[in-house]
Each structure stands twice: as C-alpha cells, then as structure tokens.
Amino acid sequence: MTGSTALRARGLTKRYGSHNTLVRAVDEVDLDVPAGQTLAIMGPSGCGKSTLLHLVGGLQRPTGGQVWLAERRIDTMSERALARLRRDDVGFVFQSFHLMDELTAVENVELAALLAGRSPGRARKRALYLLDRVGLADRAAHLPSALSGGQRQRVAIARALSNEPLVVLADEPTGNLDSAATVEVLRLFEELHAAGQTLVVVTHDARIAAVADRVISMRDGAFADDNRFASTTTGTVYGGWR
Numbered sequence: 001m002t003g004s005t006a007l008r009a010r011g012l013t014k015r016y017g018s019h020n021t022l023v024r025a026v027d028e029v030d031l032d033v034p035a036g037q038t039l040a041i042m043g044p045s046g047c048g049k050s051t052l053l054h055l056v057g058g059l060q061r062p063t064g065g066q067v068w069l070a071e072r073r074i075d076t077m078s079e080r081a082l083a084r085l086r087r088d089d090v091g092f093v094f095q096s097f098h099l100m101d102e103l104t105a106v107e108n109v110e111l112a113a114l115l116a117g118r119s120p121g122r123a124r125k126r127a128l129y130l131l132d133r134v135g136l137a138d139r140a141a142h143l144p145s146a147l148s149g150g151q152r153q154r155v156a157i158a159r160a161l162s163n164e165p166l167v168v169l170a171d172e173p174t175g176n177l178d179s180a181a182t183v184e185v186l187r188l189f190e191e192l193h194a195a196g197q198t199l200v201v202v203t204h205d206a207r208i209a210a211v212a213d214r215v216i217s218m219r220d221g222a223f224a225d226d227n228r229f230a231s232t233t234t235g236t237v238y239g240g241w242r
C-alpha cells in the first residue's frame with residue numbers, strides 16, 4: 001500500500017431538505033487520504049464531520065460528487081456491493097460502541113468474520129488474537145454489560161479490525177469515555193498507526209488530534225483548515241495486527 005491512496009473524494013456533497021429547509025451538511029469537499037495516514041477531523045457541532053465519515057465509509061450516499069476507497073468508486077456501487085465493502089474493507093468504531101448486548105466479547109469480534117464466510121475455527125482464533133492485542137484476553141467470555149466503557153470500546157476496535165479493513169473510520173470514539181479509558185484508546189490508535197493502518201477519526205478531543213499526523217477542521221460542511229504534521233507512517237506489513 002506504500003504510496004497509494006486509501007480514500008479519495010471529489011466534489012463530495014450531501015444536502016438535506018430543499019429551499020428554506022436546505023442544509024449543506026457536506027459541501028463540495030475534495031479529500032485524499034494516503035494509505036497509512038492517521039487523519040483527525042474536528043470542528044463545531046453540526047459542521048458535517050459525521051456525515052463526511054458516513055459518505056466515505058459507504059454508510060450514506062452523497063447527493064453529489066465521487067468517492068473512491070482504494071481504487072474502487074463506491075458512490076455508484078449497488079447496495080449489495082456496498083454492503084460487502086462495509087463488511088470487508090471498512091472498520092467502523094462509534095461513540096456508543098454498537099456492540100450486540102447478548103453476545104460475549106469474543107462473539108462480537110468474530111461475527112463479521114463469520115458473516116464474511118470465514119470458518120468458525122479461524123474466526124474464533126482471530127477474534128481471540130485481536131482481544132489479546134487490545135488487552136482483553138481475560139474478558140473474552142464477558143457480555144458487554146460486564147465491561148467498562150473503555151473495555152467495550154476496545155472490543156469494538158478489535159471488531160473493527162476483524163476483517164483486516166483498508167481503513168478504520170471512528171466517530172467520536174472517546175466521546176463516552178473517561179480520561180483513563182481515553183488514554184487506552186489513544187495508545188491503541190498509536191499502535192495501529194505505527195502498524196500502517198489507515199485511520200480517520202472524527203473527534204472533539206485534542207489529545208486524539210495530537211497523535212494524528214493530519215488534522216482537518218471543518219466549518220459549514222467544508223474544510224476550513226488542513227494541517228499536516230509528521231510524515232505519514234507507512235508501516236511494514238501491519239506489524240502484528242494481521
């Protein structure tokens with residue numbers, strides 16, 4: 001993946017309503033995210049951060065413009081192809097975790113791999129490996145209700161990685177976490193970055209922005225600022241997460 005583009009958008013637009021109810025949630029945005037980059041997207045409430053994340057992850061369709069994930073154009077994909085892409089190539093992490101309450105930690109993590117057709121044995125092995133990597137080997141058989149917020153989010157991150165996604169998209173991943181749990185998630189993101197995982201994080205948390213190598217500030221659906229810091233790490237072969 002060295003030197004390639006993980007995500008590309010041109011003229012990306014999402015409008016809601018019409019006439020006097022018209023909202024330009026995302027307004028003619030151009031974006032290139034090189035493989036291996038950790039990008040933080042910041043900005044005031046309602047500026048379009050979540051909508052942008054949903055558009056590039058194929059959770060919502062744009063009303064204008066184009067999106068590519070790696071070399072594949074996704075805004076024109078069939079629903080079926082888009083569902084497969086979301087399952088296999090995108091890892092989503094949400095503020096409210098979105099774990100299945102009735103499944104244990106390991107069952108939550110292995111579910112996507114099972115749906116993707118992996119054998120139960122391989123799916124379980126990978127899920128246990130990922131839980132170990134996020135520091136939860138001893139919590140594999142726990143239900144989410146028996147885990148702290150930080151532990152739930154680490155399960156959700158392990159789940160997001162289960163199908164070796166091209167890109168991880170996280171929407172306010174520390175929004176429901178206390179300070180100690182936020183630091184745990186930060187460390188994980190740093191490890192993923194060092195391993196070459198492409199990561200796009202919508203956040204209000206300056207600590208997350210501080211570990212990103214690029215920070216885009218949005219205002220009124222557009223980019224107000226685009227700051228690149230350190231050079232993008234293009235990790236070796238996803239050192240240890242695969």
Ligand SMILES: Nc1ncnc2c1ncn2[C@@H]1O[C@H](COP(=O)(O)OP(=O)(O)OP(=O)(O)O)[C@@H](O)[C@H]1O
Nearest residue numbers: 016017023024025044045046047048049050051052
């Ligand atoms: N389904 C919808 N119908 C109409 N307007 C919507 C819809 N979803 C979002 N919007 C509007 O689009 C704009 C962008 O919303 P979005 O959720 O992307 O913002 P955000 O920057 O993620 O906000 P926050 O930080 O509060 O989560 C807002 O003005 C919002 O009210």
